[in-house]
Amino acid sequence: SEERYDEAITTLGQWRELSVEENATVFQILALAYYNKQDYRTAIPHLISHMDMLRAEGRDLGKNLYGLLNLMYIELEDYDNAHDVTKTMVGLFDEASDWRNLAAIYGYLDDDAKRIQTMELAYHKGYFASEAEFLNLAQSLAGLDAPVRGIKILEDGIEQGVVEENDANLRRLTQMYIMASEFQDALEPAKRLTELANDGEAWDYLGYVY
Secondary structure, eight states, X not given: XXXXXXXXXXXXXXXXXXXXXXXXXHHHHHHHHHHXXXXXXXXXXXXXXXXXXXXXXXXXXXXXXXXXXXXXXXXXXXXXXXXXXXXXXXXXXXXXXXXXXXXXXXXXTTOHHHHHHHHHHHHHTTOOOSHHHHHHXXXXXXXXXXXXXXXXXXXXXXXXXXXXXXXXXXXXXXXXXXXTTOHHHHHHHHHHHHHHTOSHHHHHHHHHHO
């Protein structure tokens, strides 16, 4: 309960007044108490002090500490600091979730070029696991006037079985081939599209690429 966190904060404050030296664990408990009270602005400097003391002692910092710091910055919509923490996490841990978070933060910062670049790096590292990721990057590249790169990613997703070879995705693929003026290569997905959709637009695409 909030009352329990307040008691812990008061007790640790008294302990710090009497103690000659600061203690890393005390900063950690204070950070967590303020975090649980959703007082992120007060929690953050305590957590940073905890992390600084661990570093000074030559101890490794767990990913959970960076993750908690990042979460609080995002809650406060402090995306510049969240960006710095996430870039550190990418460098230290290099996990798929870190790259996804970094791309999302570039989105919050309205830096679409870096958002797409980050997603593309994550793709080349083999970190894509969902249809949404393949579609997002492929369409973003097409929107960035790089439809050939988008085509490669969308086709790779289909080949891997992550992206469903359905009406909507074949339509996207055909459109990208047309954007790239790759009419010969557009024939196969356009034909498959007419088999699945059999609507006027699908037949228009096929007629266009012929």
